[in-house]
Amino acid sequence: MSSDDHHKKEIDELSGTETTGHEWDGIKELDTPLPRWWVWTFYATIVFAIGYVIYYPAIPMIETSSTGISGVTARGQLEKTMAAVGEQQAEKLQKLNITPLEKVVGDDDLYRYAVAGGQSLFKVYCSQCHGSGAQGGPGYPNLNDDDWLWGGTLDKIYATIAHGIRYEGDDDTRLAEMPAFGRDQILDRDTIRQVAAYVRKLSGQEHDAALAEKGAQPFAENCAACHGEAGEGNRDLGAPNLADAIWLYGGGREQIVAQITNPRHGVMPAWLKRLGEARVKQLALYVHSLGGGEKTTASAR
């Protein structure tokens, strides 16, 4: 294609339409005229775009962007949404504040709200220790199962969350301390090994029968007061059940020996002052709903 072709008006013989002058492999492009209304529509979009840029934040700059006269920001919109949601929830939270826990269970709508809210609160305040699914971990109880250190009824769970465990800042906190039988030389090493074997026997695990037999006596003297004759535990004291399949610090021989020798004591913060009545109720209802929650009457044991 020579350069002066650019300036020559060429009319396509068949269609009678002017061509753009471009040619590829013998194919030319027709310069079909645009309808005028279409052109005006195009101009209208330009006018709209100018208005848009003036009204909304649109022009990117190095660290920020133009704000636009509307002052709309994504953060501002989020705040608005959150405020609206907060307003909506205020009524429900107020209702939750004054309704006893057992009554909440009977109120379908309030119960669903409480459990859903409790789930998100759990993710924020509890999941660091108990895991996002409340499945716990070594040293941190699994809240899904049916084994409770301090009780699994709604009221007991509420009390645990509200005041915490061994938490210094709360006078009503749950307190229990297991003596350090090894460290404080209450029992000697051999006796501790015997007691450990006996505990494994109580929980139906594989054990040394001769050792376990010797451990029965020291167990009855030193441990049964809190953990019970058969190792069934005592929730009023926070003494774990030693006869079941669930272990907070592990059920292996060495782990039991370690716990008797120099016990670990977990600490849980008290939440009532930080979160308030309604939020703690939400958390209690959520934890209770995970599958291990007990009825008030069933917790009498």
Place this chain on the structure above:
Amino acid sequence: MSTTEEVTTFTAEAVNSKANRELYVARKKIHPKRAEGFYRSLKWIVMAVTLGIYYITPWIRWDRGPFAPDQAVLVDLANARFYFFFIEIWPQEFFFVAGMLVMAGIGLFLVTSTVGRAWCGYTCPQTVWVDLFLVVERAVEGDRNARIRLDKEPMTASKFAKRFTKHAIWLLIAVATGGAWIFYFADAPTLAKNLLTFQSPFVAYATIGVLTATTYIFGGLMREQVCTYMCPWPRIQAAMLDENSLTVTYNDWRGEPRSRHAKRVRAEGKLVGDCVDCNACVAVCPMGIDIREGQQLECITCALCIDACNGVMDKLGFEKGLISYATLAEYDANMQLAGSKRINVAGDTVWDRSSIDPEKVRPTDGKLNAGMKHTGLSSFIRPRTVVYIAIWCALGIGLLAALFMRDRLDINVRHDRNPLYVVLSDGAIRNGYEVKILNMKLEPRSFRLSVGGLEGAHIWLAGQQDTSGKSLDIDVKPDQLRAMKLFVKAPRSSITATRQPFQFVVEEIGGGEAETYDAQFVSPEGAVK
């Protein structure tokens, strides 16, 4: 306008004529003249039927009992249901609609490959509504010539009154169009009452507003511009045509050379074609084109030019069909018979009109050459159309079979992911599931949900105190889904793998439908025997 012999000649020019094109073209107003004839009658019928279907359908009632709406055709967006007479479709059954759309697509291939752009010319809403708007325009402002005169007149009270009346009626039609649309999405009588008392939701009025605007603008103001510039269909449909598809064709083998003074010229001993260049075909064209320039993108094949030309041929005492539905194959054969030569224009091979010999077309007895081809229905049956019909039928039979064999009970299960399992104090393993039971019948039903393939398993609903049951009895409301959080517990003795397959079995109590869901029971390593 002038009168040549007994035929009225029109001053009409194609809006897309080659002579005057610019960079940006202002729309040339088209004043289609009213046509009369077979195709016009056919179009009136199609228009009545399609508009009737559109406006009446939402008002048809269909008794489905107390648990479902009694509107025959209803898209219930709020409850995610689609009702079509005896068929009810849940969202997960939407493939029926997708299948229908595929059938519609294949159907369109079939229609286009046989009768060309029939969709555009007869049934497209744009065509139907433009036709309706033209009826109003003619009633208020008169036919073509009256309208052209009116356009040129300065604004007077009477012109203003006519214009006002026309636009007012157009807007009424547009409001009715938008108004009818929303009745497909809610109970029509209730919605109508609420609409009139201004109690309907904003979205109802907004939808009517948008559809009123589009109907008024597309049907009244833009008309052919929509087809020519906005619609992708003409491009797609043109690609589906082949040499055996019917298109509206000006048979120039018969019409050329055209003459406005045919009688005089014939008397002089010269031979001319049948076309008397009266422009009747251009005057009636709603797209404002001249069909005699051959197949064009703008032509929607509404066939009104056929009606117009047939009327003229009748008056002249010639056979009908100077403009007719013809295939390209038929046209080529006839052009050849007429003695036309193929010539090269700018790289394209086209028939040369000037080489047509009228004597070959109409030998001395004045009758059309009997050898001229006319397409019969036989051209419809060819491999391509047979394949379309076969696919279409297969799809239709498949969808019908699926429709009559589909389940009205379904179960969906989602295993709790966090935690995957819970070890209980007695050493048993518990898994949590979210189970959904879908009762897709319009009556309340009771089901028994049990666990299969997991020895000694117990099942209970979250929150239920009794955890020793072997099955659960569940009532599901009519046409509803019931979602439940439930737990399954299995003793260690029955755990054989960390991921153990088992089944949720849901059976209708008292006999009826049953469904099984293959689920997994997850256990920790240490629990496996």
